[in-house]
Amino acid sequence: MNVIEIADAADGRLADYLRLRDVNLRRSLEAEHGLFLAEGEKVVRRALHAGYRPRSLLLTERRRGVLPGIAADLPADLAAGPEAVPVYVVPESVAEGVVGFHLHRGVLGSFHRMPLPGLGTVLAGARTAVVLEDIVDHTNVGAIFRSAAGLGVDAVVLAPRCADPLYRRAVRVSMGAVFTLPYTRLTDWYGGLSELRERGFRLLALTPAPGSVLLPDALAGAAPDDRHALLLGTEGEGLSSRWLDQADVRVRIPMAERDVDSLNVTAAAAVACYELVRSH
């Protein structure tokens, strides 16, 4: 392993890890270099398992013990030799100086992004998909990926304005599900749903508004080979009227007659994914 001790938070080799809570800086830095960060031993190893290639790793001295496990997950050319990935080991105070807070987990990886696959690739063989319109909160995106992957949904499709699943917080909340669940992003918000319909997907728009059908009823009698895409809208406003109009059917989760208007978007997504997979 190419282990490098660094004692100075201003060392330029640590630039990938700078000020992790500065959202604007991170967005431009990560876009410019085509990188994303994974946090914690488990999530870093899941990124490696999924085939993402690291640019470097950062460990606090206390967490040196994770090295053998990570080394075992590295492809041979990155574990040793001229292309070996640099592993920066730093005191806790240096880590804190770089990232801007106490680095509790003590393990970070900076990874190269891969080009997003095309819609055809992501949906090949998929019978169930979740389509996120403008979910802007990274925690919600990560939580929905975790639920969709865990419950067995086959693919995720993002609208152009949906938050980035490879943003650090989304990655962490997803527990690495963003690495294993195939996803891509539509480039065309207005017309993009027609590409799903052309591929045989029936579009179910989840909305608590009146005039919708109970989700289990909408799925009753589905054949195993049917293709269903569940459309989920933003945290506050729900789906746009354009997407509601484009859907084949509006569906809702059966709710109690109480003074509660709706579930939050991650709870609704979990229940809907469960029902979707169950009916296939």
Place this chain on the structure above:
Amino acid sequence: MNVIEIADAADGRLADYLRLRDVNLRRSLEAEHGLFLAEGEKVVRRALHAGYRPRSLLLTERRRGVLPGIAADLPADLAAGPEAVPVYVVPESVAEGVVGFHLHRGVLGSFHRMPLPGLGTVLAGARTAVVLEDIVDHTNVGAIFRSAAGLGVDAVVLAPRCADPLYRRAVRVSMGAVFTLPYTRLTDWYGGLSELRERGFRLLALTPAPGSVLLPDALAGAAPDDRHALLLGTEGEGLSSRWLDQADVRVRIPMAERDVDSLNVTAAAAVACYELVRSH
């Protein structure tokens, strides 16, 4: 309405609203005075609807317009006369000086707590209940209340160490479901579950560990009058071995064969509540 303009953040009448992000201060202050805070017009009005009596309300000048709606929800003796509840109207800068951050929603209410009902009261007529062991995160507690109420679970029971549902963040995330869904707290962690069993509840321990039964299978053939309590454990460790041993059956949510160990606790709670209510 007893509207009082205050221009000084140090005014003692605003003491209920002091430093909302100082968890230790809030815990002792709220326990000492038996109060809790509701945040935002909708949640404040839901607290009033549910019969909680306000100690005072705090509005920023910009949100003065909510007053008629709130006045309509106040009991007559609190809307006018010698017992009229004080409504403090303050500039935004004063609100920020008191609570410690920009008060985006601009509406706060300080309410008297009510004594928690006994277990018998909470469970009277209930066929489904959720029992939270040591969920320590207020966001998770609030989200579980919202899902349980929305999906139609009848009651919630808390272990002694579970986080407070009336803590500000739990209240907000629950969207006021903590006011409408009956709940109480066990005083005895070790033996408390036997009180549920004595009342005819079958105890289902939710756990991703091997050796559990699929939740839908565990509920198959349930009669409408059967009573089921779903036990949920902490975010990281899950249920204690004591509670696992006390349960009638260990259940799990059907999961895909992927590199995802489990759902997060709020997603798992939502799916499990959905399945629980559906089978009754």
